[in-house]
Amino acid sequence: MPRAVLTKMLRETPFYGAVAFFLVLAAFPFYWMVITSFKTNPDLYNVTHVPFWFNDPPTLEHFRYLFDKTLFTTWLLNSLIIGLCVTGITLVTAVPAGYSLARMTGRQGEALGIGIFLTYLVPPTLLFLPLSRVVAGLGLKNSMWSLVVIYPTFTIPFCTWLLMGFFKALPVEIEEAAIVDGCSLFGAFVKMAIPLSLPGILTVVIFTFTLTLQEFVYALTFISASDQKPITLGVATDLIRGDIFYWGEIMAGALIASIPVAIAYNLFLDRFISGITGGAVK
Amino acid sequence: MAAVSTRNIVKKFGELAAVNGISLDVPNGEFMVLLGPSGCGKTTFLRIICGLEQQTSGDLLIGGDIVNDVPPRARGVAMMFQSYGLYPHFSVRHNIAFPLRTQRVPGAEINKKVAWAAQLLGIDHLLDRRPRQLSGGERQRVALARALVREPTALLLDEPLSNLDAKLRAFARQEIKQFQQRVGVTTIYVTHDQVEAMGMGDRIAVIDHGQVRQVGTPSEIYDNPADRFVAAFVGAPPMNIVARNGGYLGFRPENFLPKDMIKDAAFTEFKFRVDRSEYLGSERIVYGALEGFDPKQVITAKLPPAHVADEWIRPGEWHLFAVRNSALRHFDDDGKRRSRL
Numbered sequence: 001m002p003r004a005v006l007t008k009m010l011r012e013t014p015f016y017g018a019v020a021f022f023l024v025l026a027a028f029p030f031y032w033m034v035i036t037s038f039k040t041n042p043d044l045y046n047v048t049h050v051p052f053w054f055n056d057p058p059t060l061e062h063f064r065y066l067f068d069k070t071l072f073t074t075w076l077l078n079s080l081i082i083g084l085c086v087t088g089i090t091l092v093t094a095v096p097a098g099y100s101l102a103r104m105t106g107r108q109g110e111a112l113g114i115g116i117f118l119t120y121l122v123p124p125t126l127l128f129l130p131l132s133r134v135v136a137g138l139g140l141k142n143s144m145w146s147l148v149v150i151y152p153t154f155t156i157p158f159c160t161w162l163l164m165g166f167f168k169a170l171p172v173e174i175e176e177a178a179i180v181d182g183c184s185l186f187g188a189f190v191k192m193a194i195p196l197s198l199p200g201i202l203t204v205v206i207f208t209f210t211l212t213l214q215e216f217v218y219a220l221t222f223i224s225a226s227d228q229k230p231i232t233l234g235v236a237t238d239l240i241r242g243d244i245f246y247w248g249e250i251m252a253g254a255l256i257a258s259i260p261v262a263i264a265y266n267l268f269l270d271r272f273i274s275g276i277t278g279g280a281v282k
Numbered sequence: 283m284a285a286v287s288t289r290n291i292v293k294k295f296g297e298l299a300a301v302n303g304i305s306l307d308v309p310n311g312e313f314m315v316l317l318g319p320s321g322c323g324k325t326t327f328l329r330i331i332c333g334l335e336q337q338t339s340g341d342l343l344i345g346g347d348i349v350n351d352v353p354p355r356a357r358g359v360a361m362m363f364q365s366y367g368l369y370p371h372f373s374v375r376h377n378i379a380f381p382l383r384t385q386r387v388p389g390a391e392i393n394k395k396v397a398w399a400a401q402l403l404g405i406d407h408l409l410d411r412r413p414r415q416l417s418g419g420e421r422q423r424v425a426l427a428r429a430l431v432r433e434p435t436a437l438l439l440d441e442p443l444s445n446l447d448a449k450l451r452a453f454a455r456q457e458i459k460q461f462q463q464r465v466g467v468t469t470i471y472v473t474h475d476q477v478e479a480m481g482m483g484d485r486i487a488v489i490d491h492g493q494v495r496q497v498g499t500p501s502e503i504y505d506n507p508a509d510r511f512v513a514a515f516v517g518a519p520p521m522n523i524v525a526r527n528g529g530y531l532g533f534r535p536e537n538f539l540p541k542d543m544i545k546d547a548a549f550t551e552f553k554f555r556v557d558r559s560e561y562l563g564s565e566r567i568v569y570g571a572l573e574g575f576d577p578k579q580v581i582t583a584k585l586p587p588a589h590v591a592d593e594w595i596r597p598g599e600w601h602l603f604a605v606r607n608s609a610l611r612h613f614d615d616d617g618k619r620r621s622r623l
Contacts, residue, residue, distance in 0.1 A: 171365060171367070173363040173364070173365050173366075173367035174367050174368075174369060174370070176334055176361075176363065176367060177361065177363060177367030177368075177369070177428075178369070178380070179333075179334065179354050179355065180332050180333070180334070180354050180355070180359070180360065180361045181355070181360075181380050181381040181384060181428070182355040182380075182381050182383075182384030182385055183355065183384055184353070184355070187384070192369065195371050196370065196371060
């Protein structure tokens with residue numbers, strides 16, 4: 001073997017080794033989810049079977065059970081409605097807030113932005129106690145609409161902060177030119193700042209939707225009626241009955257819920273990354 | 283009538299006065315250059331005129347009307363930014379049409395005016411492109427077309443050539459100037475580059491620390507600077523200024539010549555020690571110090587190279603130099619120009 005090839009291999013082996021390690025680490029839970037959701041129950045519960053592949057032929061029985069015998073479609077629909085409403089509320093508030101903080105406040109704006117971001121870090125396990133009073137006061141106990149009210153408390157701070165970085169990265173001359181060319185401040189914001197920061201806004205949409213889709217603590221606290229549950233809660237509470245885990249159905253539910261997110265991330269991955277890092281580096 | 287006129291404009295950022303009482307009249311059709319070092323307040327002043335900043339006090343008149351509280355869109359001025367500020371998500375056509383659309387001009391007229399502006403600047407063939415597909419010079423023309431399409435009372439330009447390379451800059455300078463003369467639009471042009479100011483301006487306002495130090499034609503500014511700041515800021519290399527008799531004496535490097543080159547007029551003599559000499563093709567710049575003055579102060583002489591051979595002027599040598607008395611400028615100890623002694 002030529003020397004150059006050998007040194008190249010030696011140099012690159014640790015790199016690809018590390019990549020392989022993290023690939024397995026990241027992909028294994030998905031793999032486990034996929035095979036579990038298609039395994040028959042006898043295959044799942046036979047301890048003599050090797051758990052890493054199919055010992056019996058795959059089956060769709062868990063999916064059938066999920067759709068026919070549970071409220072799975074309701075949960076899906078609930079999650080979708082909650083996600084859309086929260087995304088809408090977040091956009092309507094975080095876009096103008098991020099813009100104002102980026103453009104109109106100078107140094108105090110920066111401090112305020114960090115302050116707003118910090119509220120995102122307060123854990124839900126601390127906040128659900130006071131928030132339960134708010135939910136009760138609004139008459140939204142045991143209703144999925146309570147989540148539509150609650151979720152923006154953590155999506156708005158993060159998205160405001162994210163969009164602030166995005167707006168800061170836009171050259172201010174574009175908006176100023178629009179103002180001199182006949183726009184009001186609001187007109188320049190709508191006609192210039194918003195279209196030019198679409199990647200950031202798209203990031204916010206994906207991020208918000210994902211956050212609401214995966215939220216669990218608030219849903220568990222505020223909702224007990226099965227037909228009001230979002231998918232995370234429904235799968236976890238209605239498919240674990242006492243000490244019986246409906247593993248196949250749980251994994252099937254998780255698989256279905258993860259598909260739209262996976263598609264969204266893959267379609268917009270590049271934009272998403274520029275959204276996360278946008279404004280961080282010049 | 284003055285197209286743009288300011289009366290004692292002051293702009294304070296906290297305690298700091300960026301603009302400290304500027305009164306300036308720019309007549310119709312004039313090309314006025316605001317020249318000053320960076321941070322002197324010239325850009326802030328321009329932003330006050332177009333309404334992007336609000337002055338702390340003072341009056342601003344555009345077309346004879348006080349417009350202190352009029353929003354930018356209603357002032358009838360157009361601005362071209364340093365980075366042009368083109369709208370990257372619009373086509374060139376849409377960029378140029380934008381100021382008309384915001385004014386709700388009817389569609390047919392917009393098309394007519396866009397075609398007029400595009401043809402004027404020779405960018406007809408670029409109308410369907412996006413700004414990022416254009417070269418620097420083309421972007422400048424689009425920005426100019428966008429500024430002119432609504433026929434503003436005044437055109438404001440904020441260092442438009444500063445992000446062009448040197449070669450393109452000379453060309454763009456000429457293009458802007460020719461264009462301004464053809465259209466006849468009142469223009470206020472901000473720059474820190476004295477070559478741009480001298481070459482383009484009908485008049486120049488030299489600004490320092492938020493105040494106008496002198497307003498005048500390029501030759502007035504150059505030949506009769508009002509104070510030491512103007513004298514030292516304009517000209518490359520700048521005017522030599524030495525302390526003498528409780529005041530200051532100034533002379534341009536090109537007037538500081540070997541004594542034998544001055545024959546026909548009264549002159550003042552200096553002994554000049556040569557420290558360094560640069561041959562620049564069309565001229566030779568000689569650096570040195572004067573006998574009887576601060577030895578650390580660098581004095582420059584700009585000599586026609588044909589007259590002075592290398593072997594004649596060498597580092598370390600002393601030579602007799604002189605300045606025609608008519609070319610000497612005298613300043614008080616506070617820096618103001620003194621009437622001739």
